[in-house]
Amino acid sequence: MKTITITVGTTGETTIKTEGFSGSSCKEATAAIEKALGKTVSDTATMEAYGGQSVQTLNRS
């Protein structure tokens, strides 16, 4: 089961979280939503994706 959880805060800022995707398909899955919403200000691979390491890219537009 693939799940995308989208949380829209009270000022319109959005957080998108994916679960259950294999490989890099999760990024493809949310790319369209992210692009439609605006500018991605941070993108963090969660713990499970990189065996405990957290990778963050700032100001990716």
Place this chain on the structure above:
Amino acid sequence: MSHVARVQLEVRDLGCLAKAAQHLGLEFAENQRTYRWYGRFVGDSPMPEGMTRDDLGKCDHAIRIPGDSRAYEVGVVKSKNSNKWELAWDFWCGGMGLQARIGTNGDRLKQEYAVQVAMKHARASGYQVSRQTKQDGSVVLKAVRS
């Protein structure tokens, strides 16, 4: 693999903006070229970015409270340098009732717009979407696909 992305909102989809307005009980007035405001810039607040005095009160579309001829209106203005839309309104005196509907800084309208955009794109990719409003006012969309 999983990831978390944080996105800063930009208004690009007029259809979703219209749906968001309807959701808040407002009317999207297509091609309405002026929006109701105080009518005169009194200089008590900074000019919105990228706008001049002459731009105030002019728009490409508008969002208004149905049947309210006193409340100020939201101007939907095509951005000069990009494919974005800017929202402009006069917040003096609560915009004569407008602010109560769209929220401080238009936050309720922006939030609902983001919800509409996310739902549209998730559904277009074959997801089933459920919606829930949390106690803190944030909206959580759960998009599921087998």
